[in-house]
Amino acid sequence: MKFTTPAGTNPIDQGKIVGKPTPRIEGPLKTTGTARYAYEHRDIVTNPAYGYVVGSAIAKGRITGIDLRDAKAAPGVLAIVTADNAGKLGKGSFNTANLLGGPDIEHYHQAVALVVAETFEQARAAAALVRVDYAREKAAYDLAASVDSAVKAGGNNAKVGDFDGAFAASPVQFDQKYTTPDHAHAMMEPHASIAAWNGDKLQLWTSNQMIAWGQGDVAKTLGIPKENVRLISPFIGGGFGGKLFVRADAILAALGAKAVGRAVKVALPRPLMFNNTTHRPATIQRIRIGTGQDGRISAIAHEEWCGDLPGGGGENSVAQTRLLYAGANRLIGQKLAVLNLPEANAMRAPGEAPGMMALEIAMDEMAEKLGLDPIEFRALNDTQVDPEKPERPFSQRRLIECMRTGADRFGWAERNARPGQVRDGRWLVGIGMAAAFRNNINMKSAARVRLGANGVVTVETDMTDIGTGTYTIVAQTAAEMMGVPLDKVVVKLGDSSFPISAGSGGQWGANSATAGVYAACVKLREAVAQKLGFNSDDAVFAGGKVRAGKRSVPLADAAKTGEIVAEDVMEYGDLGRKFQQSTFGAHFVEVGVDAATAEIRIRRMLAVCAAGRILNPVSARSQVIGAMTMGAGAALMEELAVDKRFGFFVNHDLAGYEVPVHADIPHQEVIFLDETDPTTSPMKAKGVGELGICGVGAAVANAIYNATGVRVRDYPVTLDKLL
Ligand code: MOS
Numbered sequence: 001m002k003f004t005t006p007a008g009t010n011p012i013d014q015g016k017i018v019g020k021p022t023p024r025i026e027g028p029l030k031t032t033g034t035a036r037y038a039y040e041h042r043d044i045v046t047n048p049a050y051g052y053v054v055g056s057a058i059a060k061g062r063i064t065g066i067d068l069r070d071a072k073a074a075p076g077v078l079a080i081v082t083a084d085n086a087g088k089l090g091k092g093s094f095n096t097a098n099l100l101g102g103p104d105i106e107h108y109h110q111a112v113a114l115v116v117a118e119t120f121e122q123a124r125a126a127a128a129l130v131r132v133d134y135a136r137e138k139a140a141y142d143l144a145a146s147v148d149s150a151v152k153a154g155g156n157n158a159k160v161g162d163f164d165g166a167f168a169a170s171p172v173q174f175d176q177k178y179t180t181p182d183h184a185h186a187m188m189e190p191h192a193s194i195a196a197w198n199g200d201k202l203q204l205w206t207s208n209q210m211i212a213w214g215q216g217d218v219a220k221t222l223g224i225p226k227e228n229v230r231l232i233s234p235f236i237g238g239g240f241g242g243k244l245f246v247r248a249d250a251i252l253a254a255l256g257a258k259a260v261g262r263a264v265k266v267a268l269p270r271p272l273m274f275n276n277t278t279h280r281p282a283t284i285q286r287i288r289i290g291t292g293q294d295g296r297i298s299a300i301a302h303e304e305w306c307g308d309l310p311g312g313g314g315e316n317s318v319a320q321t322r323l324l325y326a327g328a329n330r331l332i333g334q335k336l337a338v339l340n341l342p343e344a345n346a347m348r349a350p351g352e353a354p355g356m357m358a359l360e361i362a363m364d365e366m367a368e369k370l371g372l373d374p375i376e377f378r379a380l381n382d383t384q385v386d387p388e389k390p391e392r393p394f395s396q397r398r399l400i401e402c403m404r405t406g407a408d409r410f411g412w413a414e415r416n417a418r419p420g421q422v423r424d425g426r427w428l429v430g431i432g433m434a435a436a437f438r439n440n441i442n443m444k445s446a447a448r449v450r451l452g453a454n455g456v457v458t459v460e461t462d463m464t465d466i467g468t469g470t471y472t473i474v475a476q477t478a479a480e481m482m483g484v485p486l487d488k489v490v491v492k493l494g495d496s497s498f499p500i501s502a503g504s505g506g507q508w509g510a511n512s513a514t515a516g517v518y519a520a521c522v523k524l525r526e527a528v529a530q531k532l533g534f535n536s537d538d539a540v541f542a543g544g545k546v547r548a549g550k551r552s553v554p555l556a557d558a559a560k561t562g563e564i565v566a567e568d569v570m571e572y573g574d575l576g577r578k579f580q581q582s583t584f585g586a587h588f589v590e591v592g593v594d595a596a597t598a599e600i601r602i603r604r605m606l607a608v609c610a611a612g613r614i615l616n617p618v619s620a621r622s623q624v625i626g627a628m629t630m631g632a633g634a635a636l637m638e639e640l641a642v643d644k645r646f647g648f649f650v651n652h653d654l655a656g657y658e659v660p661v662h663a664d665i666p667h668q669e670v671i672f673l674d675e676t677d678p679t680t681s682p683m684k685a686k687g688v689g690e691l692g693i694c695g696v697g698a699a700v701a702n703a704i705y706n707a708t709g710v711r712v713r714d715y716p717v718t719l720d721k722l723l
Helices: 029-030 068-071 118-127 143-149 165-170 211-222 249-262 270-276 353-371 374-380 399-410 470-482 510-534 553-560 616-634 698-710
Strands: 049-054 063-069 077-081 111-117 133-134 158-160 172-178 192-196 203-204 229-230 264-267 283-291 297-308 329-338 387-395 429-441 445-449 458-459 491-492 538-540 545-546 551-554 564-570 582-594 600-610 668-670
Touching: 049 249, 049 297, 063 111, 068 077, 068 118, 077 118, 077 203, 077 249, 111 118, 111 165, 111 249, 143 283, 143 297, 143 329, 143 564, 165 283, 165 297, 165 329, 172 353, 192 249, 203 211, 203 249, 203 551, 211 229, 211 249, 249 264, 297 353, 353 374, 353 429, 353 616, 353 698, 374 399, 374 429, 374 553, 399 429, 399 600, 399 668, 429 600, 429 698, 445 470, 445 510, 445 553, 458 470, 470 491, 470 510, 510 545, 510 553, 510 564, 510 668, 551 553, 582 698, 600 616, 600 698, 616 698
Parallel strands: 049 264, 203 229, 297 329, 458 491, 600 668
Antiparallel strands: 049 111, 063 133, 077 111, 158 329, 172 283, 192 203, 192 264, 283 297, 429 582, 445 458, 445 564, 538 545, 545 551, 582 600
16 A cells, blocks of 8 residues: 555554553563563474674784684584684674674674583583684774864765854854763663574564565575565564664574574573664764844854764754754764664664754753743744755644643743752752654654454564564554454464564554554455445444345355455555654653752752644553653763773673662653654554654753753763762
């Protein structure tokens, strides 16, 4: 089905099931430990061997020799895979470095060997006996020291009007630098895979957000046809972008299984994950804003410096500034230096999140400079069109309404704009806000639906559930379309033998994947109507029946003589050129800062979101409060410490890499504006998960400034920076 905009009225608009707060149908499986994650398919894979990954001890250079004798002689060892015996490997389209290193080493903890043994403990013990000699090369690990070598890169270099001239002529000028550190995904479930070969066919149970990309990259890396690879990933214990792509666990499990002729399980040990996989790279950002005395922006510039391995793409933190505020003269630029740290890649709103962490402090600073309320300054510079292409409107943009709704709810009017004035016992109290802004992306997505003689509708799509509740919104969609209750729908996800979906990434999953299910259900409705002798245009599907006029027939009757199967894909064409689809919001935060120790506590958090139809307010709220929590982490805690001599992340486990825990997070409130956006898909929905993280960090930093009068522009905002 080709989507033509705007979507007309359709069965989803009934809102009997879609849009209703719906507890997760897959929740009991997850909370009782019966959902099978990648490493856990023990009921399917019997007698597997265990692989343990050896990571490189240097960041850049060459392996000069590997001595495997002691490791091979260790108890239980079945095989050791290295670049010497793995055969020729390709590189996946989404990988920057090779997943098996040697003789060249591209980054610290790049895999150099997989030891396969009868038990996990034997594999781990033998891995410690692998002796690798290296010749280390000089390399670059320090972003700040590498900015002069950075060159223009990325997709966000734009000039509109005359920024330099307009900035110089602006009565009020602002120019500041902000820095964000390297971040790790640090999801709960590690990267893990089980591989089993049947002749030349490979089956991989793995933890992967994008099944079709993964299938393609496994095939490409191993040099086998895509049809010979089956990826299965029904549940994912968090991905955050780190599992958008195939990693070493999958490839090494496949190579290990080939070597020993039996199934092999590989999980990346936690201390290996931070340097073996990908991370969000550090950024240096410069923001300049020029306004009139009235606060109207005439010139705005956002430039970024970042680092990545050769061939990598770095971060993309300037993209949102292209669209968020008005201003006739604009400059957007990205520069990328070669850094020999582990490869950078997508993490939790890649680009948007760290970009908004800088831009939305800058807006707070500029508002203060102008003597304007931060909300009024933003509202004054709102734009309903793409500021670079005024003929291109936003499909919907209710940023101002989000800010005003939040201001009312949060008690913004009582805020003292002068910092450091409000005390509550030993706490200095401040409140801050920031705009939230993340684009909506439509991805082609397919599904297959089956109607059985028992009236059960089964949905099959390779869409994934990364903890988001995909099973539930897919079931809601099919139930609404086919007029059956939720318990008459079975959802099967995460298998490359199913039709190719949008996958989970970039907050495109919910709207795109359910639109694919919608398309398949339209076909199923047509097939059912035909079978039962209805005209599909006036057949109504409700209450487990199909009716038109006075005639009503049980839906299940259509499948009496055999299951009815329908499959379709929702496609979008060049929708994005006509208008800009984005999601908007506003974050409000209250903090307390201990007047003596500078301990920072978040006291209240509120997010107001405008993101099209909210398919399930319960799971959408979970998305947003999770994202707000990640935003709090980015503001106050998360930071990979770079060893600038040897080129690795020092705090490579969950003890050293700090993320928020329950005690760090107060009650969080989320408000969704009531809206539908008919330009996005027949679902009229948008993504909401990544919107929830964009802006939070700046709202926290702005609240800390309001509490203390100390402006920190170097994340994370830790107490030492306030003293
Ligand atoms: Mo997300 S960082 O696009 O999985």
